[in-house]
Amino acid sequence: MNQLYTKSTQAIFWNNNKTAIQRMLDYDYTIKRDTPSVAAIVAPTSGNKFDKFFFGPDEVMIPLYKTTAEAKAAQPQADVLLNFASFRTAYDVTMEALEIGGFSSMMITAEGIPERLARGMNQTAREKGVTIIGPATVGAITPGAFKVANIGGTITNIVNSKLHRAGSCGLVTRSGGLFNELSNIISINADGIAEGVAIGGDRFVGSVFIDNLLRMEKNPEVKYMILLGEVGGTEEYKVIDAIKSGAITKPVIAWCIGTIAKYYDSGVQFGHAGASANAESETAEYKNNAMREAGIHVPTSFNELPGMIKSVFEGMNLAEIPEPDMNVCPTVRRSKEFICTISDDRGEECTYAGFPISSVATPETGKGIGDVISLLWFKKQYPKWATEFIETVIKTVADHGPAVSGAHNAKVTARAGKSVVESLVTGLLTIGPRFGGAIDGAAEHFKYADDNNLSPKEFLGYMKTQGIPIPGIGHRIKSLKNPDLRVTGLMNFAADNFPSTPLLDYARTVEALTTSKKENLILNVDGTIGILMVDMWRALGYSEDEINEFIASGTLNAFFIVGRSIGFIGHVLDEKRLAMPMYRHPMDDILYDVQKAEEI
DSSP, X not given: OOOSOOTXXXXXEESOOHHHHHHHHHHHHHTTOSSOSEEEEEOTTOOOSEEEEEETTEEEEEEEXXXXXXXXXXXXXXXXXXXXXXXXXXXXXXXXXXXXXXXXXXXXXXXXXXXXXXXXXXXHHHHTTOEEEOSSOOEEEETXXXXXXXXXXXXXXXXXXXXXXXXXXXXXXXXXXXXXXXXXXXXXXXXXXXXXXXXXXSSSOSSOHHXXXXXXXXXXXXXXXXXXXXXXXXXXXXXXXXXXXXXXXXXXXXXXXXGGGGGSSSOOOXXXXXXXXXXXXXXXXXXXXXXXXXXXXXXXXXXXXXXXXXXXXXXXXXXXXXXXXXXXXXXXXXXXXXXXXXXXXXXXXXXXXXXXXXXXXXXXXXXXXXXXXXXXXXXXXXXXXXXXXXXXXXXXXXXXXXXXXXXXXXXXXXXXXXXXXXXXXXXXXXXXXXXXXXHHHHHHHHHHHHHTTOOHHHHHXXXXXXXXXXXXXXXXXXXXXXXXXHHHHHHHHHHHHOSOOHHHHHHHHHHHHHHTTOTTOOBOHHHHXXXXXXXXXXXXXXXXXXXXXXXXXXXXXXXXXXXXXXXXXXXXXXXXXXXXXXXXXXGGGSOOOOOOOOOO
């Protein structure tokens, strides 16, 4: 890999550092990236599914995951890990990601990882071909393509330093702060950088100077390289050897900071953990002399570095780099109060999950209400057998006569002179655990039994210990000898159209046991619907966690609500058509047991 990042590179950001992420997205917008560079965020302690960030004047939703494994599975194209964990967990996070695989590079911002662990971590990464940037780094950047977190500073500083587009220099430093300063110096005296890496300040970092310079040597966008080292360590000597062997042929400008150390009587550590000389060869002055002798362009002081950069750059007579068009991030942005991911009414025609209404609503499309529900409820295009099953369910539960609580409430309210919507609402409010809720309960409990490989007998015993009648089992009138034709119809549809019905097959074995005790303990219509919905979702490829979430959120009950609304409205309109008077319940149908109140 000759270049760390491209304009399509995406990262998984470990730890929801909102400021750093927002800076990345502001950079993305400025350089006109098509997609945000952050594909996912790992936030182990968050209960949210996403977080909102600005992408220019608008907002984008970035998904949140509990673990790196979940994030990587959901966003396999993201091959960069930005590890913003604390020094206590940064090592574990990195090692886990190396084990998961699929990452080409990882950046570790934490400093102070124990050296023994850091060395083992870096060795593992090398064996797996993963570029580690850090620990103790602000990251890296490929101008005009991708930048890591806070490197380069604010957008204003980035543009001033020409980090918004590729230049000609390959820059490698230890210090993140001096990386930003040197980027600015290069922009003033040359045409900017093509790629830059701050390798990190800890004594043992993943990718060292030579790793990055050898990559830049192969990168045709890099015309010359600048190395900013410091007192301590011997990594600069690997660069000297590469130049002597011919592995590096491009011009190199270098300087090691810390030459003032010779004026101190005792050893001095300059900020970074690795910035301390343990031998004469590790002093800045000694390394500067050695690099100068090897043919590297080395100034006599840091103050002379800008002039040397200008001289080397102008001597190469490179073609001028045109300035690209940029976006400008608004200075004032307002966060949206609501989020909608299912429909959009901003264009000429409203869309359902990206499809114009006319593409599903007109007869010639061959689409039905099941297709609309699959788009608006699940944001998926379900196959015909699944949408027809949804429609079958809605038709099956549309009504069950005037005596049920919901229809009764709707009729009473209509007779009180209320509107259709008011009457409908009173009926809908009765839907819950005892009316319609068995669909949810059947799906939940039968799925639990099947997931845990409970035999029918074990399942009945489990439900007994829970003190819960088995949802979806039992009917007041119907029995084995007098079956519910609605259930028969649903089962026949599933047998003819479903790829498989494992949960229904399991439920039938439970039914065989319950009906051996009492003939009316059959699978009722609620239970059949709930169980077949699980089979449908499994056949459509949903994960068990996704199905459990559907059940917990009341999705199954929603089918009952939609279907039964049809019946409720029918009863309301029936009352109004008949001009029925105000309803008063007959007194002889009420048991009165009113005792005289005791005096306190």
